[in-house]
Amino acid sequence: MVNEVPRRSDARVMHGLVQYPLLTDKELASRLGMKSPTVTAIRRKLVENRMLRSVEVPDFAALGCEVMVVSLGSLVSYPSLEERLTSISDVLERDEIVHAFMEPGQDFMIQISPSYTHAMRNIHSIEERYQSQGFIEEPLQVLAFPLGTCEVYRYFDFTPLLDVLFEGKEGEEVRKTIFRTRSLKLGRKESLVLSGLVERPEANDTEHSKRLDISRMTVGRARRRFREERILERICTPDLSRIGIRLVVVTSARFHPRSSATLKYNLPRIMKLLGPAFFCVYDPRKIVAVSAFKDFEDYKRRFHELSEAYKEHEYFWDTPKRLLFSLEQSSLVRDHDYGPLVRKLLAIGPVNG
Numbered sequence: 001m002v003n004e005v006p007r008r009s010d011a012r013v014m015h016g017l018v019q020y021p022l023l024t025d026k027e028l029a030s031r032l033g034m035k036s037p038t039v040t041a042i043r044r045k046l047v048e049n050r051m052l053r054s055v056e057v058p059d060f061a062a063l064g065c066e067v068m069v070v071s072l073g074s075l076v077s078y079p080s081l082e083e084r085l086t087s088i089s090d091v092l093e094r095d096e097i098v099h100a101f102m103e104p105g106q107d108f109m110i111q112i113s114p115s116y117t118h119a120m121r122n123i124h125s126i127e128e129r130y131q132s133q134g135f136i137e138e139p140l141q142v143l144a145f146p147l148g149t150c151e152v153y154r155y156f157d158f159t160p161l162l163d164v165l166f167e168g169k170e171g172e173e174v175r176k177t178i179f180r181t182r183s184l185k186l187g188r189k190e191s192l193v194l195s196g197l198v199e200r201p202e203a204n205d206t207e208h209s210k211r212l213d214i215s216r217m218t219v220g221r222a223r224r225r226f227r228e229e230r231i232l233e234r235i236c237t238p239d240l241s242r243i244g245i246r247l248v249v250v251t252s253a254r255f256h257p258r259s260s261a262t263l264k265y266n267l268p269r270i271m272k273l274l275g276p277a278f279f280c281v282y283d284p285r286k287i288v289a290v291s292a293f294k295d296f297e298d299y300k301r302r303f304h305e306l307s308e309a310y311k312e313h314e315y316f317w318d319t320p321k322r323l324l325f326s327l328e329q330s331s332l333v334r335d336h337d338y339g340p341l342v343r344k345l346l347a348i349g350p351v352n353g
Contacts, residue, residue, distance in 0.1 A: 006051070006243060009034070011166045013042040014052055014238060019159045021054065021234040022227070047202075051242050055336045056201040057155065057233045058194065060112045061147040062184040063345045068150070068281060069111040069119040070288045072141040072250060072323055073126075079135060080104065081331050087129045092333060094122055095341040100334040101248075106323050108250050108290070109334075112341065116144055141321070143252060143288055145281050152178045153267065153280040156235050156336070161276035161292050165244060170272065178233055189214050191346040193222040197232060199339040237336070240292055241327045247293040248327060249275065253286065253320035260284040270315055275302040299324070 006014060016028050016039075025043060029036040046052040081102060085092070092100065096118055100109040113119040123142055130136040145152075154160075155178045163170055186194065196208045196219075205223065209216040226232040240248070251274055259266060263284060271277055275291035282288070293299040303322075343349065 009038070010042055010046065011162075011243075013039055014046055014243075015159075015162045015166050017043065017046070017052060018157075018162055018236045018238065021236045051239050053237050053239075054201045055156075055235050055237060056198050056338075057178065057235055057336070058198055058338060058342055059179055059182075059184075059231050059233070060341075060345075061179040062182050062231060063342070065112050065114050065179075065341075065345070066147060067113055067116050067119060068145045068147060068152070068179070069113060069116070069123070070143045070145070070252075070281070071107075071109045071111070071123055071126075072143075072252065072321075073107045073109075073130070073136065074323065075105050075130070075135045076137050079133070083133075084130075084135065085331075085333060087133060087135075088126050091122055091125045091129070095344050096122060097334055098337055098341065101325065101330050101332045103325055103330040106325070108323065108325070114345070119144070141252065143286055145283055145288075147179050150281055150283040153271070153282060154277060155179075155233075155281075156237055156278055158236075158238055158278045160271075161245075161278055162238070162243075164276050165294075170276075180230075184231065186346070188348075189218055190222045190225070191348055193219050194226060194231070195339065195342050195346060195348055197223065197226070198342050201234065244294055245292045246295050246327055247299055248325040248330070249291050249293065249299060250288065250323045250325070251291065251320050252288045252322075253315075254317040255282075255285055255287065256314040256317045259315050266315060273302065273305050275299070 012032055012034070013028070016023070016032050020028060020031065023031065025040045026036045029039040032039065043052075047054075081104060084102065084107075091097075096111040096113040098110055098112050100107065102108075111119045111122060120142070123140060127136070127139055160170065192212050192214060193208065196203070196212050200208070200211075203211070205216050205219045208214075208219045212219070255263065263282075267282070270287075271280065271289070274280075274289045275293060277289040277291040279290040280287065291302075293302070
């Protein structure tokens with residue numbers, strides 16, 4: 001069952017937490033013009049009811065990853081989700097696959113990998129399983145984005161969506177750079193703290209100290225470094241099905257060669273045409289964006305605007321491709337699962353407790 005948009009006070013706090021995930025309750029209350037105990041109570045309720053989740057996203061480019069690979073699959077037959085998940089369950093558990101959702105006839109997957117080869121091995125494994133059972137006739141659509149040359153324009157930033165849902169208007173466009181290629185050196189204790197923060201973002205320094213057997217002062221110092229150097233980025237992700245969203249649309253497109261020179265100026269316009277996108281990665285040749293809509297009518301309006309822009313401007317080489325996912329029929333099978341990949345990159349084993 002899809003619920004309605006939260007009541008006004010809950011919506012304001014959710015919006016604030018998504019837009020300013022690092023603010024304390026007191027700081028957020030001041031910004032929202034609310035009482036601090038009210039913000040604390042609403043935050044607790046949103047988390048306990050699983051309407052909002054905090055996630056720590058590490059800078060994978062700095063940790064040695066070279067590529068983000070997005071794959072889209074359309075099936076010719078419609079097996080149950082249980083059948084499909086059973087057929088590729090071991091592949092879905094591989095470390096590089098950090099986010100994926102499926103419905104009976106299609107799927108969307110994000111991999112972050114040390115190399116293109118690693119990612120494509122996973123893709124080929126899925127294709128082989130699907131083909132052996134007659135689920136697909138053509139290869140999956142694969143779009144690779146080298147982290148050194150692409151821009152992750154939005155990485156599960158739901159602020160633009162909540163601007164539209166809760167405020168009834170589109171907010172100011174803000175770019176957030178994430179996954180920056182650079183040299184990074186971490187000591188053993190810092191590596192353990194980084195892994196711990198990723199795996200348990202809700203825990204405080206004392207809890208991490210006990211679990212990792214590292215002093216609280218060391219944990220706090222490492223956390224501050226990760227924040228200051230943006231080695232970790234906190235995001236807050238809402239449960240879309242409980243804030244009035246029924247449809248998620250994945251758009252992939254190839255840019256026209258003539259548009260590459262002016263791409264950075266045209267991208268805000270393109271993003272508005274795509275709808276309230278919470279994920280977007282692009283390079284001079286291509287783009288993948290994931291947008292959310294209240295219903296199919298809401299989507300059709302945006303689709304018409306994008307079609308008209310496609311005719312009027314030479315943004316794209318050909319007609320953008322889309323996959324439409326109904327939240328009532330979809331399943332989130334990997335949900336920001338970064339812990340295993342971080343442990344592999346840092347060469348540390350799982351921590352007990």
